Amino acid sequence: MNARRQKIAGLVLVAFLPAVLAFTVVRWLRADDGDPQRATPPRTVDPAASDGDVDLVARFAGAAQGVDLTFMINEDRAEAGPPPEIRDCERFADWAQRAGGIPIGFQPSHVLVVHARRSLDVNGVSVLAVPVAPVPVTEKDGPWVEMACRDGAPAPTTSPSGEQPSEEDEGHPGDQPHVLAAGQTIELPVQLRDPYGHEAELPHGVSDYELEVELEIDGVYETYRLKNGDSYFRCCGRTTFMGYQAARYEWNLSPSRSLRHCEELRYAEEPPPPTCTVSQR
Template sequence: MEAVNTRRRQTALLVVFLILPALLAFGVVRLLGTRDGAAHQAGSSPPSSPAAPSDAVGSGPALDVTARITGTEESTELTFLIARGRAEAGPPTSVTDCRQFAEWAQRNGGVPVGFAPVHTLSVHARRNLDISGVSVLAVQVTEVELAGGDGPWVELACRDDHAPAPTATHPDEPADGDPDRPHVLVAGQAIELPVPLDTPYDTGGAFPHGTVDYQLRVRMDIDGVVEEHRLRNGGSPFRCCGRSTYMGFRSARYEWRVSPPRSLRYCAELRYAVHPPPPKCALRHG
């Protein structure tokens, strides 16, 4: 019995002096390795804090571009082909100038009258930049058949007695006399650029014949880099152009003055054999 107890004490001492130190050393090495790995991982991973404002601006688009129809090749004033009921009702009282009038008319099915539209680009800079080499091309989406059942079709126009005199030059005549001179914008600045339509290489005209839905392909040089934008008329394609006058016929015309006091000038439709008779117009108060 004494011998058995002696062997047990010897085994316990062996564990204490040989095995236990080895286990402690392994634990220390494992702990140090874990800390070193965690420190390495923290040093190599990207920061999770939000990017600085300058980085966010630099990584986004340089500018915002929209477009609107501001006339046709025949006139700087927009006239719309629209259903008679819309023309007689007129715009809501919230419409107080001819620009709002044009937006309202197009939202309600009005089609600009003419042969080719003229557009104005609204450009808002998100940072300091130079713009040059602007080109605009109409890209047809689909042909539009103006059904007779949607009419009868009449002309609709806006008159604003308090509108300022137009200051923009013809799209082919830049205001500064130098079409190649860049436009220099600072961050937050907005400008409007009247632009003509380019003529594509595979057709003879800048705009398709008839009434079509289309988008605008706008190309411009931003600080030496060419950017391309596809523009629509808000949530839908642009639409142009309608006709209201044919041989022997001229549609009725509704001219709304939207600046107070509101009024309506109505001209009856004309039908004739050779030469059109004088228009018959009367002033109506809204």
């Protein structure tokens, strides 16, 4: 009887083993045939969790198109300027957003600060803005003006300059591989990826959003959701309309503190030359 059972088991194994092997090979080929969907989905990580591979935060760095670190803000706040302890444009940008400033431009850009908790390789960074809610902008919160930070001393007659280099000029630092030792921190300037019709596309006007950041760490994709500190990111303001340009307050914080103020412009055809004054603060 035992011999008969062994013979039957052998026949079953011979009959079904090729089918199992064929099924396994087909599944393997499908996972490796260039399908844009990964066989293993990315792991979603809470940036506040203690068991992650990295500590990750993001900050606003300017508009991808237009003059960087320029905000639409209430005129009283723009004229008063930042507190004396703020001496650089990075901290200026943080203060401006806390004070209700809305970045001006068509698409925001950000800097990712990546701190490695262990030795690891970061081989790719992808950032998507995920809208949270539209933000109504009304005149009762104004009058709205432009406020900017400049690293150099402002000139009384020159126009604002300093557009950020395009992706074609310098490439994407986030696309380059990075080898980090345990405890090492790097900063990666990144642009938002095109959502390609995804529902996460930022709408026209002002809206709150958070960042969906995807990192490839040691060959494994991890997804993070990041806010702007305790609040959401916010974009995108506008102060130029047909026949109108809002007043502009341009702060220089170092080595001496000065303010360049340009009056608002109203015109029918071509805009007139700006009327600007510089004062020490």
